[in-house]
Amino acid sequence: MATNRTFTMIKPDAVENNYIGGILKMINEAGFRIVAMKYTKLSAEAAGKFYEIHKERPFYGELVNYMSSGPIVAAILEKENAVADFRTLIGATDPTKADEGTIRKIYAKSIAANAVHGSDSDENAQLEGDFYFSKLERF
Numbered sequence: 434m435a436t437n438r439t440f441t442m443i444k445p446d447a448v449e450n451n452y453i454g455g456i457l458k459m460i461n462e463a464g465f466r467i468v469a470m471k472y473t474k475l476s477a478e479a480a481g482k483f484y485e486i487h488k489e490r491p492f493y494g495e496l497v498n499y500m501s502s503g504p505i506v507a508a509i510l511e512k513e514n515a516v517a518d519f520r521t522l523i524g525a526t527d528p529t530k531a532d533e534g535t536i537r538k539i540y541a542k543s544i545a546a547n548a549v550h551g552s553d554s555d556e557n558a559q560l561e562g563d564f565y566f567s568k569l570e571r572f
């Protein structure tokens with residue numbers, strides 16, 4: 434069942450470059466409502482758990498190091514067709530392949546440090562949101 438919700442993180446490279454405001458502006462202007470939001474930092478252990486589905490991929494170790502290297506912004510977003518529309522808004526994983534006007538095209542540095550995370554399915558959106566937020570932290 435579609436939940437009309439997705440989960441995002443503004444990743445350490447984008448936070449460090451002071452892109453939080455610009456990225457949130459694009460998210461709001463695209464019609465997403467913020468359900469929950471947190472400024473926090475992942476331990477290496479928590480990053481490893483969050484990205485467990487990528488454990489067998491060659492970039493897993495680097496990804497875990499990078500995602501625990503500095504603070505991030507985590508958020509649950511709401512909009513009709515949230516998962517697919519947010520993937521469109523952020524663009525391709527590799528910013529050199531991302532469409533013009535997408536968040537990754539504008540703000541990402543590389544395929545690894547690519548500014549934002551976006552859930553790839555309703556099921557993962559639910560799991561990822563639950564990883565960070567209790568029921569009481571959702572509005």
Ligand code: UDP
Pocket residue numbers: 487492496525526544545546547549550551553
């Ligand atoms: N990643 C990487 N190298 C790659 C592919 C992915 O470092 O060759 C990182 C990148 O930060 C990406 C994350 O791993 O966002 C998760 O990969 P996925 O294929 O799920 O891409 P996404 O769903 O984020 O577009």
Ligand code: MG
Pocket residue numbers: 551552553
């Ligand atoms: Mg993914």
